[in-house]
Amino acid sequence: MIDTYEDPGTPGCRGGWSYLWWLVRRQPGRSVAGALLGSVWMVLLSATPYMMARAVDDGLERGDTGTLAGWTAALVAVGAFNAWLSIMRHRTMTRVRMDANFRTVKVVVDHVVRLGAALPRRTAAGEVVTIGVGDVQTIASALTVVGPGVGAVVAYCAVAALLLSVSAQLAVVVVLGLPLIAVIVGPLMRRLQATETEYRERQGVLTARIGDLAGGLRVLNGLGGKGLIADGFRRDSARLRDQGYRVGAVTSWMQAVGVGLPTLFLAVVTWLAARLAAQGAITVGELVAVYGYVAVIVRPVAYFIDWGYMLGRGAVAARRVVGLLRLEPEPDGGTRDAPAEPAVLHDPESGVRVLPGRLTALAGARPADTAAVIDRLGRYEPSAATWGGVRLDEIPLPRLRTRILVADPEADLFAGPLRALVGGCREPCEAEILRAVHAAVADDIVQGLPDGLDSPVDAQGRNLSGGQRQRVRLARALLADPEVLLAVEPTSALDAHTEAAVADRLREAREGRTTVLTTTSPLVLDRADIVYHLVDGKVAASGSHARLLAEDPGYRSLVARDTDAEEVVG
Numbered sequence: 001m002i003d004t005y006e007d008p009g010t011p012g013c014r015g016g017w018s019y020l021w022w023l024v025r026r027q028p029g030r031s032v033a034g035a036l037l038g039s040v041w042m043v044l045l046s047a048t049p050y051m052m053a054r055a056v057d058d059g060l061e062r063g064d065t066g067t068l069a070g071w072t073a074a075l076v077a078v079g080a081f082n083a084w085l086s087i088m089r090h091r092t093m094t095r096v097r098m099d100a101n102f103r104t105v106k107v108v109v110d111h112v113v114r115l116g117a118a119l120p121r122r123t124a125a126g127e128v129v130t131i132g133v134g135d136v137q138t139i140a141s142a143l144t145v146v147g148p149g150v151g152a153v154v155a156y157c158a159v160a161a162l163l164l165s166v167s168a169q170l171a172v173v174v175v176l177g178l179p180l181i182a183v184i185v186g187p188l189m190r191r192l193q194a195t196e197t198e199y200r201e202r203q204g205v206l207t208a209r210i211g212d213l214a215g216g217l218r219v220l221n222g223l224g225g226k227g228l229i230a231d232g233f234r235r236d237s238a239r240l241r242d243q244g245y246r247v248g249a250v251t252s253w254m255q256a257v258g259v260g261l262p263t264l265f266l267a268v269v270t271w272l273a274a275r276l277a278a279q280g281a282i283t284v285g286e287l288v289a290v291y292g293y294v295a296v297i298v299r300p301v302a303y304f305i306d307w308g309y310m311l312g313r314g315a316v317a318a319r320r321v322v323g324l325l326r327l328e329p330e331p332d333g334g335t336r337d338a339p340a341e342p343a344v345l346h347d348p349e350s351g352v353r354v355l356p357g358r359l360t361a362l363a364g365a366r367p368a369d370t371a372a373v374i375d376r377l378g379r380y381e382p383s384a385a386t387w388g389g390v391r392l393d394e395i396p397l398p399r400l401r402t403r404i405l406v407a408d409p410e411a412d413l414f415a416g417p418l419r420a421l422v423g424g425c426r427e428p429c430e431a432e433i434l435r436a437v438h439a440a441v442a443d444d445i446v447q448g449l450p451d452g453l454d455s456p457v458d459a460q461g462r463n464l465s466g467g468q469r470q471r472v473r474l475a476r477a478l479l480a481d482p483e484v485l486l487a488v489e490p491t492s493a494l495d496a497h498t499e500a501a502v503a504d505r506l507r508e509a510r511e512g513r514t515t516v517l518t519t520t521s522p523l524v525l526d527r528a529d530i531v532y533h534l535v536d537g538k539v540a541a542s543g544s545h546a547r548l549l550a551e552d553p554g555y556r557s558l559v560a561r562d563t564d565a566e567e568v569v570g
Contacts, residue, residue: 531545
């Protein structure tokens with residue numbers, strides 16, 4: 001199976017079937033071995049009725065004990081050998097499935113890492129979770145057709161040839177039976193793929209909704225919106241349940257056909273063989289053989305239906321994986337050099353001009369408008385934003401990322417010691433970490449944990465409060481010490497006293513460096529060198545906090561809603 005550090009290869013992304021075929025081609029030896037073992041196993045199953053017929057006709061009917069014993073011994077030997085083949089076939093197919101499982105996981109994880117920060121902007125978290133939880137297993141199960149599936153086809157042809165030696169009429173019935181079953185099952189398979197696709201899409205949306213609710217439940221409860229969101233979630237859950245019933249209805253028909261059609265097939269062929277035996281056209285031993293042949297061939301016929309169901313689901317799951325793999329990471333950009341010295345950042349779409357070495361604040365009634373400006377200035381959205389007159393999309397992305405940092409309020413916090421969480425990919429000394437922690441007013445967090453900086457923090461900081469997580473993220477951004485820091489609502493979860501302290505220390509820590517914040521807190525706005533008031537995503541006014549309070553009624557209405565905070569500023 002694929003090694004942890006092995007290159008998984010470049011998957012086929014033309015569609016779901018292309019991806020499944022790529023998984024088969026990535027393990028050719030194992031796939032061929034599975035097909036060969038499955039074919040021999042199934043053919044030997046069909047050889048058993050032939051030996052039974054010979055034992056009846058040549059030994060039992062003639063009273064030849066030696067011949068009967070010989071055929072009996074052959075049956076025992078073939079049965080034992082086939083049991084061993086069955087074990088080897090199962091082991092091989094287990095490896096085929098596990099390789100497909102691990103390879104798909106590795107391909108998806110590698111691509112998610114390549115997408116990086118662009119991932120949340122391209123697809124919902126629920127889509128990725130659904131792929132990891134359900135689709136990977138479905139794809140791996142679909143590869144069962146590689147071994148027993150090929151073997152079933154070979155066995156079907158072998159039984160048809162054996163029946164031809166007994167009766168051409170029976171052989172014709174068997175040969176024509178499979179196309180008839182395909183005609184019956186085909187529409188069900190197409191309907192299953194359609195309903196399964198819709199079900200998977202709804203499941204991804206609902207999974208994303210669950211994640212959003214888990215992250216913002218306390219905020220929703222505080223705003224009084226818990227009931228409204230719960231009603232919407234209940235409606236979406238009901239729609240998903242109804243779609244699940246539709247998938248289940250088609251699946252039940254597929255399973256009923258998988259059991260019923262082979263049984264009916266067995267009955268028809270056995271009835272014809274019994275009539276031929278009564279008419280003397282075939283011997284008693286041949287009648288026993290025909291019954292055995294059909295009993296063997298019932299399994300491949302049932303397999304065809306079951307594998308059609310599994311392949312249909314596998315193709316749907318593979319299409320979802322391919323859809324994720326088709327998402328492209330942000331382009332590296334052109335070959336132009338970034339400004340050698342601190343320079344002006346300009347967003348033509350909003351009119352925001354960020355002067356180097358200043359603390360700039362963006363305030364707007366809609367947080368999405370100010371966050372969009374940050375995304376454009378940080379080159380997380382395509383735009384005509386420039387840095388020192390050079391378009392950001394013409395600067396190689398790695399160089400840009402080393403000098404401009406976007407501090408997202410929902411940035412991931414990985415599990416591990418607080419020291420590693422704040423230090424990031426660097427290995428700073430303890431003094432540097434403590435300075436960043438102090439600047440983010442997070443000293444109490446370190447002091448409150450049992451082992452200080454070495455205390456473990458859960459994934460996403462679940463053992464920290466919302467305000468503590470925000471200050472840890474800010475400390476990590478300050479420790480990175482980028483030339484340009486773009487921070488989205490860095491103090492929104494803090495109380496007024498802590499927020500005022502953060503604003504003062506942040507200004508001191510970033511003295512002489514370019515810093516842009518989005519906020520509507522007068523405590524933070526009062527410390528900014530320049531404030532841009534955005535209305536509908538455009539700059540409506542700019543200046544100091546005091547000047548805008550005096551001259552811009554819209555700005556005054558926006559930031560003066562917190563009377564206590566205004567008094568602190570005063």
